[in-house]
Amino acid sequence: MLFPRGDRSPFILNRRQQLLHLGGGFAGLALADLLAGSVVAESSRAGTGPHFVPKAKHCIFLFMNGGPSQVDTFDPKPALTKHHGQPYTGDAVVGSNGRPVGHLMQSPFPFRSHGDSGLEISSLYPNLSAHADELCVIRSMHADTAAHASGCLQMNTGSIFIGKPSLGSWLSYGLGTENQNLPAFVVMPDPRGGPIGSASNWSAGFMPASHQGTLFRSGSAPLLNLSNPEGTSNRTQRRSLDLLQALNAEHLQRRPEESELEARIQSYELAFRMQSAAMNVVDLQQETRETQDMYGLTNPLTADFGRKCLLTRRLIQHGVRFVQLYSGGGHQEETWDGHGDCISNHRLHAGETDQPIAALITDLKRTGLWDETLLVWGGEFGRTPTSEGVNKPGRDHDWHGFSMWLAGAGVRGGQAIGATDELGFAAVEDRCHVSELHATILHLMGIDANRLHFLHQGLNQRLTGVEPRQVVRKALL
């Protein structure tokens, strides 16, 4: 109950157990969660999931912050080579924020077919390519905005406005957590800095704060305020907590019907218990040398993202619902935002992440977590097939068409869905809006996006907005 759905007392837990015992199944669980929710109860007129048996219990979102270029990664465009150096004459709006538009620019990273499926992947991903048959690339993604702030918000919350709950919050709200000693929704930013918009990207918005993303770091203090105050021994910490609980218990005795008081007593006990639980999860030394090497922990280039990927596997193993990892942070070239030199930029960021992501897939498979874990890869948008300015190897933002991939539980791997136009500007076949990607992720987690809502300001708010959204059926097994 470290990050509970607002469980308030053993009475409620009993009620939940009763409901489960009565055979409510998944629907019963959701109802029990609603009953147990302190504030969630205010929206109890809304229905939560799961609505059907989930394919995936966990989701990992590998967020390539800044916007990776589709034509350099997963969307080969031979026509670009043919027209290299010529001006673009199509309809798509090119040039965000008044930036200069250059000429069409071929990718310097050759594509090759991989695996039995023959999925084409560029040379940026030598390690990941070995898992080509697991990847389901959606080449026809499109978003609503050219700016990083609103783009990151849309990819994370479904809306270009701040103040909405993020995907992880919706999953926490809809499905709860499996390990009450750990948060349901964990975020690991890049050490160079967070994404633009920072915490708005993992905010719980109008939902209770308990559904917000929790920042996690590998290292001695993975969570805020997790360690004892400076100079306080474990023995003193325990003694102080014992005194606190004894005094609180005496206070509660005079007010036995106040469940909030009791819940608060519980929360202190759980906080204490969790100090050791979380420290245990982040202790990567428990992993073998072979595993650490596989993730690239000894190579300075891959060490950070490798640690995050390994920690992710450990978090998933301990029941965490949703983990989001950021590649890239801070400003422009420290992210995938290759305006100046997209070639060196992507070589760096793909280089930092290729081996760790491949290792994560291998590791999930050998630990048996692959069949219950969904992987999502991508950024807030893609990049233009043109250069930014003439004779400059940068690429500008492209939100009309870009690539993302899904892999893991319930996903039909080894295929590319949809297509951009001949040059790679805009999605033209099987177009997939960001909200349709969200609907697909929720679907794989057992939730009908059109039915998961939270009452706020007189409206049943949904991750996927007002319009009903279709699931990308072709992506499913």
Next chain:
Amino acid sequence: MASNADEREAPGCRPEDPREMMKQSWLNDVLPLTACWLVVSSASAVDFENDIRPILRDRCVSCHGPLRQEGDLRLDAGKLILDGGTHAVVVPGQSAASELLRRVRSDDPDVRMPPEGNRISADQIRLLETWIDDGAEIPDEEAVAAPVERHWAFQPIRRPDVPVLNDVEQPVNPIDAFIFARRQSEGLLIPPRAAAEVLLRRVFLDLIGLPPTIAEQDQFSETQNLDQVIADLLQRPEYGERWARHWLDVARYADSNGYERDAEKPFVWRYRDYVIQALNDDKPFDRFVLEQIAGDELPDRSVESWIATGFLRLGHWDDEPADPRTDRYDQLDDIVSTTGQAFLGLTIGCARCHDHKFEPLTAADYYSMVAVFQPLVRPQDGRTERTIPIDGTDVYAWQETSGQPPETFLLKRGSVTNPGPRVFPAVPQILTKAQPEFPSAAVLNDHHHSEGATSRRRLTFARWLVALENPLTARVIVNRIWQQHFGEGLVTTANDFGLMGAPPTHPELLDWLAHWLMHDAGWSLKKLHTLILTSRSWQSVKTADSVIRYRRLEVEAIRDSMLAVSGQLNAQHFGPAMKPPIPQAAIEANTDKERIWQASDDREASRRSIYAFVKRGLIVPMFETLDLADTVSSCAKRQVTTVAPQALCLFNGRLTQQQAGHFAAMLRQQAGDDLREQILLAFRTALCRRPSESELARMQAFLKAESLEELCRVILNLNEFVYPE
């Protein structure tokens, strides 16, 4: 029930809904045993409640119900269906002669019902047919919703008679008469008055958000005059500093815009100071409303009233919008939605794309309100916001640039590319019999300011808001004040007084208070506070069924109380916001981690929490964890979650550790080295009482092994410290 916007997609009983499942299994299990002969006689009977009502509710009632009565027909209750408006909608026993069946079966698009969406399924049509042919049985007893124009919140505010009580002495305070009468009718006892020292701490935390000092406790134990304490607290500047924060919640206050740059709103703190000052001055609430909506259009406007209009500019703002034309309407939507909720308790924002599905608010109502604010322009230089210089003061507000106000069009489905008919400024139709007269052209307000010509649309609108005939404004503010004092509102949905909101638990009391506020108290909130706080109902002990509830203090009051108890509270009032220190780990998750948060020094950061900078992209973790209000939209009520990260923050966090140290030093200084004296003083300072013998014994034993600082850390974390008695 009708809150489920998805019923369109999932018509009928949803089998996955466990409540429905339980209901059905109950019917299956119990009916055959207990009511055999009844069931046998109609083994295949179609049941109105279970079979017919869901179909009608999902497919018909939005046009033929309490909200709208197309063709004068309502299908939301059995007897209304049989009345059938002008048609023989249902002829019992004769489905062939029933208009209902003809309509749902028809292939003619002009005849077919429902006119939009999928047609009613063959199975459902069979159910309707069987029900009619079997005689169209309807329930004997059936609640029929009042038509929307009789919805309680839209009725004029009249003053009900104060109930006269039997068997007990008639209370002096009318609040008690209403509350006690209800309790008597429900067979509940009237709870006893809480102990004097309990009430002292309760009233301090309620009115000023700080516990009473030892000196204040001593003074009270001499006089025992709680009324005097209440009167004194209402005169203290700390009253405004506590209660302004409640209004800032409603006003979606923040110091920055959010989004990529998350730029500081220049001089927005002057609005925060205005609210504090307005409350301390007991500015009549009607004037408070006028100034925030139209402080620049008032005949007696001043710098202060101009600052008040900052209310309209508090919203989030993307200085690099995806679509500038839509963005303009997003900004107007922020104003219209917030204004609707804050003053009227109506979710008017839902009518942006289409007529409100569940409230009598149309898209025309919405865009007529947009027209009221349409003349406003955001002063800006590209992405940089500008202030307006008024008499040498930088004012953060919108501006009406002189000239003819722009035309406003209804936007179909909320889309800027799909304009419908032109609309003119107006107030929601359902709330008025006669529209206020909006000026047709700009009016020169006075000759003092050269830019003085404005449309006066906002002034007209604001005057309607605070007119004595307005059914909502007084009810809504009375309920907010009540909610804050008692922990729960008379209407539990403080921002929603519409059909979808909760009905009042004590409708007569709410109306009595609203009428009294306008007619007797001259909209004085301090008089309302006094009336409430001097009632026995507020002063009663808290029990499982008392009107006054246990409720955790807001994070601001928790933090301020810790600083007060430790002696570190910096009482400095007003001015630019301070920035409390934030753990480095939280800062590292930001793009611009070097510059995003320059923490204030300890002295400055020890000011009251209302002066803490609210950055939309980086909320102080302690505030966020402890349920700070939503900073993006109007917050009707703070959430109270109870989770372990709060315990980590309060038990391990730097602030507590620091204040525990100061607290201990103060105890040593004032109580000397005697452990018992230290404990007694600590309890009095933090909790305003003596510890029990067993509490004392525990703490004495603890101090044999651990430090006084550790004891102070424990005391600052006690449930009793954050849950006022």
